[in-house]
Amino acid sequence: MKVLVLGAGVVGTAAAWYLAEAGHTVEVVERREGAGLETSFANGGQISACHAEPWANPTVLPKLLKWLGREDAPLVFRWGRWDPALWAWGLRFLANCPAGRAAVNTERTLRIALYSRRCLQDLRAATGLDYDQRTRGILHVYRDPAEFGHARTAARLMRAHGLERSEHDSAQCVAIEPALAPIRDQLAGGILTPDDESGDAHKFTRRLAERAAARGVTFRTGTAILGLEREGDRLTGVVTAAGRLTADAYVLALGSYSPLLARPLGLRLPVVPAKGYSVTAPVTVPASAPTVSITDDEHKIVCSRLGDRLRVAGTAEMAGWDPALNERRWRVVLDRARALFPSGADWSRAEPWAGLRPVTPDSVPLLGPTPIRNLWLDTGHGTLGWTMACGSGKLVADLISGRKPEIALDGLGLDRF
Numbered sequence: 035m036k037v038l039v040l041g042a043g044v045v046g047t048a049a050a051w052y053l054a055e056a057g058h059t060v061e062v063v064e065r066r067e068g069a070g071l072e073t074s075f076a077n078g079g080q081i082s083a084c085h086a087e088p089w090a091n092p093t094v095l096p097k098l099l100k101w102l103g104r105e106d107a108p109l110v111f112r113w114g115r116w117d118p119a120l121w122a123w124g125l126r127f128l129a130n131c132p133a134g135r136a137a138v139n140t141e142r143t144l145r146i147a148l149y150s151r152r153c154l155q156d157l158r159a160a161t162g163l164d165y166d167q168r169t170r171g172i173l174h175v176y177r178d179p180a181e182f183g184h185a186r187t188a189a190r191l192m193r194a195h196g197l198e199r200s201e202h203d204s205a206q207c208v209a210i211e212p213a214l215a216p217i218r219d220q221l222a223g224g225i226l227t228p229d230d231e232s233g234d235a236h237k238f239t240r241r242l243a244e245r246a247a248a249r250g251v252t253f254r255t256g257t258a259i260l261g262l263e264r265e266g267d268r269l270t271g272v273v274t275a276a277g278r279l280t281a282d283a284y285v286l287a288l289g290s291y292s293p294l295l296a297r298p299l300g301l302r303l304p305v306v307p308a309k310g311y312s313v314t315a316p317v318t319v320p321a322s323a324p325t326v327s328i329t330d331d332e333h334k335i336v337c338s339r340l341g342d343r344l345r346v347a348g349t350a351e352m353a354g355w356d357p358a359l360n361e362r363r364w365r366v367v368l369d370r371a372r373a374l375f376p377s378g379a380d381w382s383r384a385e386p387w388a389g390l391r392p393v394t395p396d397s398v399p400l401l402g403p404t405p406i407r408n409l410w411l412d413t414g415h416g417t418l419g420w421t422m423a424c425g426s427g428k429l430v431a432d433l434i435s436g437r438k439p440e441i442a443l444d445g446l447g448l449d450r451f
């Protein structure tokens with residue numbers, strides 16, 4: 035079968051890889067000059083099943099009120115203009131805040147995240163791909179005892195779904211990651227997820243694209259998709275700046291841009307962009323830069339050691355499809371990075387970056403079939419696209435190949451909305 039994958043972020047590239055492995059003829063269409071140059075470029079680097087708790091949960095509304103009007107808040111809304119799709123998304127987000135809904139969404143996210151982590155590990159073992167990966171786990175740290183208490187409850191739920199997590203006091207946190215020693219007295223405790231990982235998503239995507247190309251996948255880079263053509267319940271072609279392309283099956287993996295291309299087909303995908311920022315700086319004193327990936331949960335900041343660089347990422351700005359760097363926002367991330375690891379990196383040389391996370395109201399991606407029979411979804415991965423890319427790609431490749439996926443699909447598809 036010939037399959038066109040639309041988008042060469044980490045998600046589309048992983049799908050192309052697994053489709054080629056399944057024996058299909060695969061072409062990838064991407065507007066940028068290479069793979070992984072948009073949201074997959076400089077993210078937090080974490081393979082974090084431990085972040086399965088959705089944004090919509092019972093604690094978020096009081097926090098949103100507290101953060102209102104604060105430019106340094108972890109989450110900022112700038113929905114000044116009237117866009118019915120944005121407000122419909124907001125209502126669905128609210129509907130997913132009760133504890134019962136959050137527990138359902140945590141299970142769904144964990145299902146795909148744990149599967150994806152296994153797929154990534156298998157892929158790495160099979161290919162020997164190197165992308166500055168670290169496998170010492172992810173440690174969540176807390177200053178506020180109340181936040182630590184809430185996190186322990188969430189951790190129990192995740193443990194019940196098969197994710198190993200252990201609780202630690204401040205001294206144990208420093209024993210796990212000695213680079214935390216300067217802030218030891220501030221810590222109320224931490225939660226370690228030993229089997230989570232970290233690595234450079236862009237390096238991974240670029241190198242996987244090279245491997246995929248070597249086994250016959252065609253990457254049409256520098257090719258903007260202008261529109262999708264539909265006749266009845268089938269997609270008949272893709273209109274690009276370089277002409278029309280056709281295939282037997284199509285995978286929509288355009289990240290935050292998926293809903294914009296799907297809307298003219300009559301498909302309403304509840305995905306909105308949430309802009310996040312990262313700063314990356316050269317490591318100066320290796321012993322002061324962590325090798326365990328760290329999450330500062332109260333500030334919603336993650337930190338990963340990528341070779342001789344330290345990457346700190348976080349914050350969310352709901353401000354439409356504007357990828358511009360807002361200096362006040364990335365400086366918030368930089369200040370937090372300095373506060374966490376003051377002598378770990380040369381922060382005066384930090385490079386800022388911004389990317390648009392494709393976020394669904396329940397934080398679960400959109401995977402699988404659509405009412406258009408030969409169009410498949412692999413999008414809406416939000417804060418966990420790097421974590422879930424391999425499992426999502428394998429699952430979609432299995433579905434297109436007529437094979438039973440290795441995990442249950444219920445609750446992961448468009449039919450839940």
Ligand SMILES: Cc1cc2nc3c(=O)[nH]c(=O)nc-3n(C[C@H](O)[C@H](O)[C@H](O)COP(=O)(O)OP(=O)(O)OC[C@H]3O[C@@H](n4cnc5c(N)ncnc54)[C@H](O)[C@@H]3O)c2cc1C
Pocket residue numbers: 040041042043044045046063064065066069070071072073074075076077078079080081082257258259260287288289290291309310311312336347348388389390391392413414415416417418419420421422
């Ligand atoms: C600050 C930040 C930190 C993050 N940290 C983490 C983390 O630690 N762990 C984690 O798992 N996830 C993290 N994420 C989320 C993760 O980066 C995303 O979920 C993931 O990159 C989404 O991948 P994607 O392939 O769906 O989208 P993208 O990488 O955006 O890929 C979509 C591709 O489609 C192309 N495209 C779009 N429109 C068109 C068009 N019209 N024609 C042709 N091509 C088009 C784009 O050029 C792009 O290459 C973070 C995100 C941000 C912003």
